[in-house]
Amino acid sequence: MTDVLVVGAGPTGLAVACGLRLHGISVRVVDSAPGPATSSRANFVHARGSEVLDRLGALGDLPGQSLRAMKITTYLGDKPIMNLRFGDPGMRTAAPPMVISQAKVEAELRRRLAELDCTPEWNAGLVDATADDAGVTAELSDGQVVRAQWLVGCDGTGSATRKLAGVGFPGVKLSERFLLADLHLDWNLDRTGTTGWIHPTGMLGAMPMPDPDGRSDLWRLIAYDPGHDEKPSDQEILDRFHDILPERTDDPDVRILDAVWLSLFSVHRRLADTYRQGRILLAGDAAHTHAPFGGQGMLTGLGDAENLAWKLALVVRGRAGEALMDTYQAERRPLAMEVLRGTSAVTRINVAQSRVGRFLRDRVIAQLFNQPWIQRWATYTTSQLWVSYRKGPLGSRFGRKPRPGDRVDDLKCVRADGMQSRLHAELGGHWAMLLPKDGAEACAATVRHALGTYVVLLRQVDDSFPDEVLLVRPDAHIAWRGRDDAAALLRWLDSALHGGRAKR
Incomplete structure (x- = not known):
């Protein structure tokens, strides 16, 4: 019998497994996919994510492979209306924020996990799970039956673990549809930051991406594209970008050279009723999902993983009682609620169509974000270095700062x-x-x-x-x-x- 079965070999599941192995816990990681992902929607790691990876020994050369595109310039027509610069939050972090594909983060986590004598098992999705007081019996799609003391579901928004555990996932699917693409582009755009355009037909964003081929023309594009019910083909998505790029950037000379990856998404806002059902636990997108604006998804999942791993390791080793596992939800679920509120607010601002909404976004909010103190606040907020558990069951609201539950600097x-x-x-x-x-x-x-x-x-x-x-x-x-x-x-x-x- 293995100590812990982790379902899902994305960044959250891999980070949970690394954390457990560092504490000497036996782990198996299974995933329904045929193999590792080569592309991904997430492409940003904030400072707290860099810290987690560093503590797991999985930061590696990710900073060297990443870009430091630490500013956002927003245009209304051909006029820049906002210049937001992200800086060092000044909190002694392991690495600054990184523009890097989630696929590369996962590759580094798999490398680290292999060093810790664990390798993900592919084509092995969770089919059934039966829990009792002593553990969980899991049936996998490849025919295996696995017995584990604990099961951790990190298997995404459609989580089989969550459904089998009978955990509700209330929330809404919003009507906003966005197109995504990684494209090689021929245009004269600054690659030291992200650029956005506000247009009557919808927003467009362009973020420079590191290219393993050494070309300096790879971009991640995201475009609001409402009013379409049927799922488009890759060619239809590419055709839409051929129309959207010159229209919204007011640059008739921009050319798409070739496409690396094409996708789309509709915004979901959901939060699991509970993160624990007996000996079954949920983490990452299996527990919460929200709009991708602000790069909070992978970051929040990595935080879940680190918080969960050390607590579960103590329980498995008999150094703590099961009551400690309830502090995982008590500390992490309130944070997920804040992230859902924040990303929902940003989504509403980005897709505002009413006259009042556009005025507030283009004339008021844009001007506010040009202020240095607002930019410092944005850096601090998106980094999640502010996260504290002092209000949780293991923290304290009293005494000198930093208090129990607060993050401590890298002294x-x-x-x-x-x-x-x-x-x-x-x-x-x-x-x-x-x-x-x-x-x-x-x-x-x-x-x-x-x-x-x-x-x-x-x-x-x-x-x-x-x-x-x-x-x-x-x-x-x-x-x-x-x-x-x-x-x-x-x-x-x-x-x-x-x-x-x-x-x-």
């Missing part, structure tokens, strides 16, 4: 062997205890007893928390903060790990 620290390091670099598959320059041996012994070998002891370098001890979760959020008080730390560990709630 400099010293390892037990005397070597200098970064806090986040030490978190891959581990908790970290950040100790003062001297003392706190009793706290160190307490946490080692509770968490086993999956905790690393570090000494502070710059006295960010003088005379204090910080216990940092594997996802870089503060678990506990206090003076050198082993008894208080032990009470927190017992309450959090076995009761799923920190005593306040």
